[in-house]
Amino acid sequence: DQQVKQNSPSLSVQEGRISILNCDYTNSMFDYFLWYKKYPAEGPTFLISISSIKDKNEDGRFTVFLNKSAKHLSLHIVPSQPGDSAVYFCAARSKTSYDKVIFGPGTSLSVIP
Amino acid sequence: DAGITQSPRHKVTETGTPVTLRCHQTENHRYMYWYRQDPGHGLRLIHYSYGVKDTDKGEVSDGYSVSRSKTEDFLLTLESATSSQTSVYFCAISESGQEGGELFFGEGSRLTVL
Numbered sequence: 001d002q003q004v005k006q007n008s009p010s011l012s013v014q015e016g017r018i019s020i021l022n023c024d025y026t027n028s029m030f031d032y033f034l035w036y037k038k039y040p041a042e043g044p045t046f047l048i049s050i051s052s053i054k055d056k057n058e059d060g061r062f063t064v065f066l067n068k069s070a071k072h073l074s075l076h077i078v079p080s081q082p083g084d085s086a087v088y089f090c091a092a093r094s095k096t097s098y099d100k101v102i103f104g105p106g107t108s109l110s111v112i113p
Numbered sequence: 114d115a116g117i118t119q120s121p122r123h124k125v126t127e128t129g130t131p132v133t134l135r136c137h138q139t140e141n142h143r144y145m146y147w148y149r150q151d152p153g154h155g156l157r158l159i160h161y162s163y164g165v166k167d168t169d170k171g172e173v174s175d176g177y178s179v180s181r182s183k184t185e186d187f188l189l190t191l192e193s194a195t196s197s198q199t200s201v202y203f204c205a206i207s208e209s210g211q212e213g214g215e216l217f218f219g220e221g222s223r224l225t226v227l
Contacts, residue, residue, distance in 0.1 A: 009153075029227035034215065034216075036216075041220075041221075042221075043205075043218030043220050043221055044156070044216075046215040046217070066204055089155055091216075098214075099169070100158060100169075100171065101146070101174070101205075101207075101216055102158065103148070103155050103156035103158075104158070105154055106155045106156075
């Protein structure tokens with residue numbers, strides 16, 4: 001059973017608009033979350049992270065929001081650019097096993113020019 | 114870019130044959146990971162290592178073994194490959210297993226088991 005879920009396999013957004021990618025988790029021991037971006041035929045690259053002691057973290061056009069009570073986080077990209085078209089993975093570390101990093105199934109984002 | 118090299122990058126093999134994938138790093142990072150990527154499943158952790166000769170299982174370890182005899186090398190072995198192990202395999206490294214220790218990934222090894 002997946003501990004990290006990304007229920008939208010794909011998302012299309014117009015260039016310049018906001019992209020919102022969602023992630024839900026089931027393990028209440030998760031307390032550190034990461035987002036990765038992946039282009040075809042390349043390895044994933046780190047994008048942004050958030051600790052459970054925060055509810056928001058911002059880096060340029062990318063903002064991650066964390067709602068611990070709902071076990072939900074979201075990645076906002078504003079404004080979206082065609083180069084943002086990629087697969088986005090949500091990932092989590094557990095406070096009981098920080099060594100392991102568990103990933104979700106990913107959401108494929110297409111930004112339409 | 115993090116110095117991670119995976120080999121081979123592409124391999125086609127037959128069911129029942131042994132296969133070894135190699136991950137080599139030049140960053141001297143303590144942690145190394147093997148993931149597989151499959152449609153609908155994303156990245157699933159197979160095994161990871163937290164030091165030389167120190168390894169542990171991930172989410173989907175059945176049918177796989179690993180070894181780490183040197184800091185820089187982490188080997189993934191399929192003792193007897195099956196068609197269900199057709200996948201893209203990614204190696205990752207991390208300086209720390211703690212909060213803030215991001216993973217850096219290699220470019221992947223595509224394995225096809227016929």
